[in-house]
């Protein structure tokens with residue numbers, strides 16, 4: 063062999079060993095970093111939840127000293143979620159919920175299949191960090207009294223009251239028994255009354271329970287759904303949101319809209335008056351998506367979320383009389399989580415203004431509507447909390463999962479608070495920065511995506527690095543994967559996702575797949591958020607015509623035209639709504655898509671509309687059944703040829719496990735190659751870290767088998 067060839071071969075083998083080092087980039091490693099969520103604050107203190115390899119613990123910090131402390135000492139991946147963190151007004155206690163609510167059969171998730179079952183219960187833990195958590199009682203959504211010594215929480219639709227000290231004595235008591243299911247509750251400023259919404263089927267009422275004489279007074283009772291009540295600062299009035307009550311046969315459509323109004327009622331008389339109503343059916347999402355859809359500020363202004371100008375914004379309106387709301391942040395962008403300063407003068411918020419596929423923090427002066435940007439750059443900054451003169455927030459980047467950062471309001475310098483360092487197992491240096499891309503669907507709609515390219519230098523699959531051997535053209539040789547988020551009211555971003563472990567892990571897996579040599583495209587298809595109301599409420603979406611499928615096809619064309627991609631080796635993957643689009647692609651276009659991985663997807667909208675729940679959460683009625691089936695993967699099974707890995711927890715409360723059982727049986731009967739990974743007693747968003755490792759491990763092996771990117775020349779892992 064010519065000496066040059068020997069040299070080339072030597073260089074290639076050296077390079078291949080370097081590539082092999084990338085195998086140190088493991089699924090376990092990319093999922094090993096701590097993930098911070100549930101950030102909240104009071105006074106000079108914040109608390110948040112840290113989930114690290116499934117181990118969930120509560121941390122706290124005080125400012126301005128930024129002193130950190132771990133408050134709980136959980137040490138195992140026990141599959142029991144922690145949620146609803148809330149600090150007592152004096153900062154001495156954190157109340158939180160361990161476990162997840164019961165399903166229709168009255169059972170809480172038990173992903174470890176523990177023979178002693180599982181519960182959802184309220185706990186408190188001292189912020190001194192010196193004591194064990196104290197179990198308060200079965201329930202959720204704890205709310206503190208103004209003096210910080212009492213907690214109200216919900217259990218089975220009724221409200222309970224606990225007195226909190228170093229021990230729970232006397233035992234919690236049911237506050238009262240009322241018809242319906244009580245929710246949206248809060249103490250009055252004087253701590254002597256409980257405001258709540260009573261949900262009663264077609265309608266809901268706003269009530270006030272007087273602790274002194276155990277009496278319930280109802281406010282402005284009508285035939286509508288009154289919800290999200292808030293106290294005026296003096297406790298003499300209540301504001302709430304009113305949407306029309308149900309009509310016979312009316313079905314919930316979480317992607318639809320409904321008109322809504324802002325009302326104010328007088329506590330003493332119970333009389334109410336409308337302050338404003340939306341010009342159209344702009345309500346629904348603006349109430350259930352934000353954490354605080356309605357607020358009454360100390361400056362005596364009502365703040366509420368609405369999409370009526372085409373984007374999710376916060377508006378202010380005076381509570382005194384009918385008047386026109388003022389948009390606090392006019393412009394073509396969306397507002398997400400918010401925090402109001404203690405004096406009510408500033409609203410802090412996360413937005414994608416001027417950076418569509420990221421999130422940064424802003425604040426707006428409620429009086430003047432003057433706004434200023436507080437964070438910028440390549441971060442994914444969300445969930446602002448203001449403690450004194452310090453802004454604390456959740457912060458991620460393209461190569462860092464969500465942690466906690468802070469800045470002083472008098473100094474723009476940002477400081478990372480948690481974690482102090484990333485685990486050595488976390489392959490930060492080997493991550494690839496996703497690129498923002500857009501493409502047009504067949505109907506002209508512009509769709510955003512994030513493109514993950516294998517790290518520079520990683521040789522194209524199975525071939526020596528370009529440049530070492532004379533090649534006339536860079537042959538298209540990489541397999542590519544399209545990822546679809548769930549929801550669908552979601553948006554994947556140019557960095558680690560902030561919306562729970564579910565999406566943080568999805569982003570991590572796309573990093574892993576790129577590292578393995580796949581070109582990966584995360585597709586922000588229509589019906590998602592971030593791009594305005596019209597995009598989110600795109601016509602004929604899902605069960606009404608699957609208009610999103612145009613975006614699937616356009617994304618495939620984008621990849622097929624990419625110089626690094628082998629157009630005949632495209633794969634699909636996604637969860638839930640993303641699983642639906644994965645299955646739809648394989649059913650309709652096995653000619654385009656070589657294989658797919660469907661995590662707990664919906665496969666028959668007509669079945670979901672009839673059997674999962676009335677309308678299937680998408681308002682699928684009798685008249686929509688035919689269209690719903692036609693919009694489903696199950697309508698095109700005769701065309702399905704490509705292999706698919708199906709993954710589902712059999713205690714899924716969001717997408718019935720039956721969807722996967724049915725589809726796999728049907729595909730098997732027509733000899734389509736199917737693999738399944740079933741997680742007994744797991745739910746929709748897998749609660750155990752070990753479940754995620756199993757899911758992604760199975761996915762990795764499946765993709766390597768059907769869309770091989772040889773880890774080294776000539777080897778293809780066995781399935």
Ligand SMILES: CSCC[C@H](NC=O)C(=O)N[C@@H](CO)C(=O)O
Nearest residue numbers: 548549550552637638639664716
């Ligand atoms: C396709 S209908 C149900 C989809 C499901 N929505 C609610 O549970 C879903 O996509 N869930 C998660 C993702 O798992 C979400 O992001 O809401």
